[in-house]
Amino acid sequence: MVSWAQFFSEFARAGNLTLGGGQPMIAELQRRIITERRWLPAEDFGLLYGVARLTPGTTILAFIAATGARIKGPMAGALAVVAGSLPAAVVIWLMTVFFNVWSANPWVAAALAGAMAAVVGLILSSAWQLFDTVRRFPIAIPLFGAALALGVTDTLSPVTILLLAAAAGALQSAKQ
Amino acid sequence: MNVLTLYLLLLKATLTSFSGGTTLPAVRQDFVVRRHLITDAQLSTAVAISRMGPGPNGAFVICIGQYIAGTPGAAAGYLAMVTPAWLAILFLRLLHGRTDRPHWRGAIQGLTAAASGLMLANAWPIAQTAITGWFPVLLAAVSLAAFLSRKVETLYVLGSAGMASMIYFLLHVRG
Numbered sequence: 001m002v003s004w005a006q007f008f009s010e011f012a013r014a015g016n017l018t019l020g021g022g023q024p025m026i027a028e029l030q031r032r033i034i035t036e037r038r039w040l041p042a043e044d045f046g047l048l049y050g051v052a053r054l055t056p057g058t059t060i061l062a063f064i065a066a067t068g069a070r071i072k073g074p075m076a077g078a079l080a081v082v083a084g085s086l087p088a089a090v091v092i093w094l095m096t097v098f099f100n101v102w103s104a105n106p107w108v109a110a111a112l113a114g115a116m117a118a119v120v121g122l123i124l125s126s127a128w129q130l131f132d133t134v135r136r137f138p139i140a141i142p143l144f145g146a147a148l149a150l151g152v153t154d155t156l157s158p159v160t161i162l163l164l165a166a167a168a169g170a171l172q173s174a175k176q
Numbered sequence: 177m178n179v180l181t182l183y184l185l186l187l188k189a190t191l192t193s194f195s196g197g198t199t200l201p202a203v204r205q206d207f208v209v210r211r212h213l214i215t216d217a218q219l220s221t222a223v224a225i226s227r228m229g230p231g232p233n234g235a236f237v238i239c240i241g242q243y244i245a246g247t248p249g250a251a252a253g254y255l256a257m258v259t260p261a262w263l264a265i266l267f268l269r270l271l272h273g274r275t276d277r278p279h280w281r282g283a284i285q286g287l288t289a290a291a292s293g294l295m296l297a298n299a300w301p302i303a304q305t306a307i308t309g310w311f312p313v314l315l316a317a318v319s320l321a322a323f324l325s326r327k328v329e330t331l332y333v334l335g336s337a338g339m340a341s342m343i344y345f346l347l348h349v350r351g
Contacts, residue, residue: 016230025232051267054284057190057260058234065264077265081258088231089238089257093250095225096239103221107342110349114341115224115334116217116305117312121319122227122333123200123299128324131292137282140289147290151201151297154209158201158294159192162287169286173278 002039002071008083010037011064015084016091025060026052029067039071061085139172177213179248186237186256193260193291199234201294204301207240214243216305227330232257311344 014029026049033039040048048066055062064084069077102108134140143165150156156164189202200223207213214222222239229235234257241253307313315337322328 015232048268051264054280055260055264055267057193057263058232058257060232061234061258061261062264065261066268069265069268074265077268078262081261085231085235085258086254088229089235089254092226092229092231092235092238093242093247093254095229096222096242096250099221099225100242106345106349110342110345111338112221112224113306113308113312114315114337114339114344115228116220117307117315117341118319118334118337119220119224119227120299120303120306120316121321122223122323122330123295123302124316124320125323127292127295127299130288130295134285134288134292137285137289139286143286143289144293147293148297149293151294152300154205158205159188161294162192162290165290166283166287169289170279170283172286173282176278 006037007068007072007076008080011068011080011084012087015060015064016088026063029063033067033071040067044070137169137172138176139168143168177211177244177249179245179252182241182245182249183252183256186241186253187259190234190237190256190260193234199237201291201298203237203240204298207244208301214240216302218243220302220306224334228334311341315340 010029010032014025014032030045034042034045048063048070051066052059052063055066061081061084065077065081067077068080099108099112103112131140131144147161147165150161151158185206186203189199189206192202193199200219204216204219208216208219219240222236222243225239226233226236237257238250238253241249241251241256243249245252303316307316319333319337322333323330
């Protein structure tokens with residue numbers, strides 16, 4: 001039986017101490033919970049990962065919710081999300097307050113200007129890495145191009161574009 | 177802005193995001209373009225802060241909440257970030273054994289392809305704010321190469337860009 005202390009410490013550790021975004025956190029949870037502690041059988045990973053990818057929002061938090069629920073039930077899954085995200089959220093909040101207060105300082109402003117330029121590179125690389133995961137999907141390029149054109153011209157809202165693309169993707173798969 | 181409205185608008189953005197990071201287009205549309213509550217500079221600062229800190233990449237909605245409504249706004253942003261995750265518990269019951277069904281996978285793949293196009297569309301106005309000379313162009317290009325290589329932690333890339341910018345400021349502006 002997994003104790004509550006162990007349960008929360010695993011999710012808090014992976015969710016708040018792992019840098020680099022969702023994939024490293026999922027890898028860390030898989031290693032700790034499935035490979036080392038054996039709280040779940042290895043074959044559950046595919047189901048949990050699939051559920052996390054199909055859930056809207058942040059994949060790692062959905063993975064934490066599903067994994068926690070699989071180990072100790074739905075309420076534990078809901079609480080695991082809080083354990084896996086609240087401490088990091090407080091740090092992000094404090095950083096935002098700090099940058100707000102200090103943004104007029106020329107040294108902080110210079111550092112932020114550099115980080116903002118790097119964010120442009122980050123967004124471009126994220127767009128490519130996201131597209132790379134689906135580039136073999138038959139209508140990926142037309143959907144990418146249409147969303148880019150509609151996004152640049154502000155013709156439709158992003159939510160409408162995403163929902164239309166999801167419908168087109170489902171229809172394409174149904175035809176195959 | 178009312179905190180409940182802020183939460184619902186941020187929730188709309190997080191609920192239409194898949195595969196991480198794709199919350200950005202909806203946030204920009206609602207808060208920069210339509211309501212003018214934040215600027216593109218604040219949006220890119222929020223992304224930078226969330227990527228420099230611990231936790232998931234989507235945490236920039238906490239910064240957006242803070243910019244718009246202070247501490248209650250940051251709490252609304254946090255709730256908007258975690259609310260969709262709780263759906264996974266429901267999905268775990270509903271989708272057990274069905275996650276490989278073709279139309280589900282097709283819908284997610286279609287949505288992901290469009291999300292990448294939207295992200296690229298959103299990079300342009302942010303770049304117009306952040307790229308103001310040859311040095312930021314160089315920083316953006318080097319950062320893009322570093323991120324694409326996947327060999328360098330995001331924190332190090334953003335931190336190095338910040339440090340480089342401070343050195344540039346020291347040499348060219350103050351000097």
